Structures are given as C-alpha cells and as structure tokens.
Amino acid sequence: MRKLLYCFFFLLTFSSQSVAWAQDGRKQETAQKEQPSSTIVLTVSADNQVRVQNAVPGSQMEVYNIVGVKLTTIRIDSTDATVQVNLPKGYYIFKIGNVVRKVVIK
Numbered sequence: 001m002r003k004l005l006y007c008f009f010f011l012l013t014f015s016s017q018s019v020a021w022a023q024d025g026r027k028q029e030t031a032q033k034e035q036p037s038s039t040i041v042l043t044v045s046a047d048n049q050v051r052v053q054n055a056v057p058g059s060q061m062e063v064y065n066i067v068g069v070k071l072t073t074i075r076i077d078s079t080d081a082t083v084q085v086n087l088p089k090g091y092y093i094f095k096i097g098n099v100v101r102k103v104v105i106k
Contacts, residue, residue: 041053048085059075059096
C-alpha cells in the first residue's frame with residue numbers, strides 16, 4: 001500500500017512539472033506571433049525602378065538572386081525612395097534590415 005501511495009505522489013509531482021513546461025512553451029510561441037509585421041512596401045515598375053516606402057533612411061537594400069547569391073547593395077536615403085536597378089527579367093529577393101520580400105522583374 002505504501003509503495004502504491006509513493007508511486008502516486010511521484011507521478012503526481014512529475015505530471016504537474018510537465019504541464020508547467022508545456023505552458024511555458026505556449027507563452028513563447030504566442031509572444032513570437034504577436035510581433036508586428038513590417039510596413040515596408042516595395043513597388044516594381046516596368047523600367048527597372050523599385051520604389052521603397054516606409055524604410056528607415058540610411059538603411060541598406062540588399063538584392064539576391066533566387067539561389068541566394070548577393071548581387072548588389074543599394075543605400076536607401078529617404079522613407080520614400082525610388083532606385084534604379086539594372087537587373088534582367090527574373091525573380092529576386094530584396095532585403096532591407098530584417099524585412100525580406102520576393103520580387104519579380106518583368
């Protein structure tokens with residue numbers, strides 16, 4: 001009877017700790033989901049011009065091809081800037097700070 005009682009208390013103690021660990025994991029997941037999304041807007045025109053809106057002045061825009069090779073870096077001087085990119089038609093990845101956008105140049 002005593003062994004059964006000890007096993008019961010041991011299992012009760014162990015199960016309450018695992019529930020606490022599971023709850024801690026959920027709190028971290030919801031904290032990551034609540035981060036606000038970026039408001040940077042990229043608009044590509046037909047003549048290889050890219051308009052960047054709401055970027056931090058002085059930030060760097062990095063351009064990568066679809067394989068991940070860095071092609072160029074362009075400095076953004078204002079919150080609403082239009083820059084000329086000399087890229088052939090294709091798919092590209094633009095990165096400004098922590099914001100990454102996929103872009104198609106037609």
